[in-house]
Amino acid sequence: MSAPSVTLVVRPRGKPIKNLPETITVSSDASTAEIFERIADVSKFSIHRLRVTKGSDGAPVSNVGDVTVHETGLRNKSAIDVKDLGPQISWRTVFIVEYLGPLLIHPLVYLARPIIYGTSAPASPLQKLTLLLCVIHFAKREFETLFVHRFSSATMPARNIFKNSGYYWLFSGLNLAYWTYGPNSPAAKPSNPLLTYLGVALFTIGEVCNYSTHLTLKNLRKPGTTERGIPQGLGFDIVTCPNYMFEAIAWIGVALVNWSLATVIFIIMAVGQMGVWAWKKERRYRKEFGDKYKRKRYAILPGIW
Structure with a gap:
């Protein structure tokens, strides 16, 4: 019947x-x-x-x-x-556009150093290393957007692309690149090799672990559905959003390489925004899963936030 x-x-x-x-x-x-x-x-x-x-x-x-x-x-x-x-635009499109800015801006500013700064002096090893780290980071972001991330909502308001892209293009793109690749940048001068090695190590650990947590989050949601499971695994027993924690660790690694105040300012802004998102997710997990969910005391930085 x-x-x-x-x-x-x-x-x-x-x-x-x-x-x-x-x-x-x-x-x-x-x-x-x-x-x-x-x-x-x-x-x-x-x-x-x-x-x-x-x-x-x-x-x-x-x-x-x-x-x-x-x-x-x-x-x-x-x-x-x-x-x-x-009017709506897909989340995937917004992510691609916002990450594409820094991915292109860093190499362009680096190559245009003679025009921007009026110098023919070659870039320092730390400036070259910073360029490599930034390109790796945002290329990874694009790869994850295309092949890893699954979005709970298909679209967002189209106007958001200007706000989201402006943040990444200006602060992690132009701001970071301009103050890093100039002849007066701290990255243009020699630094303690141990700090540089530590920075590269933190960057590598942060990026690899961040990717691992993104795979965990991807596998929580079955293709074609919005149903979520409770995330478990690397970092998820410590904070609500270990993907944000590892993101912060990677950028701290960049800061130890280039010693740029612009990088530190970007880290503070990024951690602040990610912390807000993480606490919203913590509240959603508690509401959605109830007693099945192990409540977290810290959302993004253990012992701090």
């Missing part, structure tokens, strides 16, 4: 959506993704621009294939509110 159909009353929320249907009819055992498909088909809006919430309590209706309409509590004649989120 086939499941009964339910008719849902569709209401706009916020600015009007052209051609938004007044009602849609779906099977009660259909996935919630079908609600989005029906609305998008009639309104000619991208699924990713739509936010659907229950009219009764404002609870979000997720665009997923493993939750049925009946399981959400929606019944015949139930109301759903639909909001236009505005």
Whole structure:
């Protein structure tokens, strides 16, 4: 016997959506993704621009294939509110663009040293090493974006690409490159070899361990779903987001190589932002998994934050 159909009353929320249907009819055992498909088909809006919430309590209706309409509590004649989120862009595209900036800016500033700084003096070994480390870091980021990361949301507001890219292009790109490759940079002068070796070691450990945690996070989510598991393994018993911790360690390694104040400022800014994201994730884990989740005292830096 086939499941009964339910008719849902569709209401706009916020600015009007052209051609938004007044009602849609779906099977009660259909996935919630079908609600989005029906609305998008009639309104000619991208699924990713739509936010659907229950009219009764404002609870979000997720665009997923493993939750049925009946399981959400929606019944015949139930109301759903639909909001236009505005133009969207994929998370993957944003990540590619924001990391591409520093990946190109560092080599360009390095090669343009005679023009930018008015000097024909060759770059120092530490400046060359800093360039190599930065290129490796952001090339790794691009690789992970293309082949490792799975995103819980397909898109974000398109305007975010300017904010996200501006942060990376300016602070880890132009700011870091300009103050590193100049003739008066600390990296242009000899440094203690032991500190340089320590910096390279920290960078290598940080990058390798960061990649390992990203693989762990990737394997928590099955392809095509947004369902997550509880992360375990390297670093996850210590802090909420060891990927951020290892990221910080890698950049501390860069700072020990180039001794640039710009690098230190970038580390402080990055750790501050990553710490905010990590605490949000800690709260989400506690809410989502309850007693199954081992609560963390520190989100990103053990003993500190």
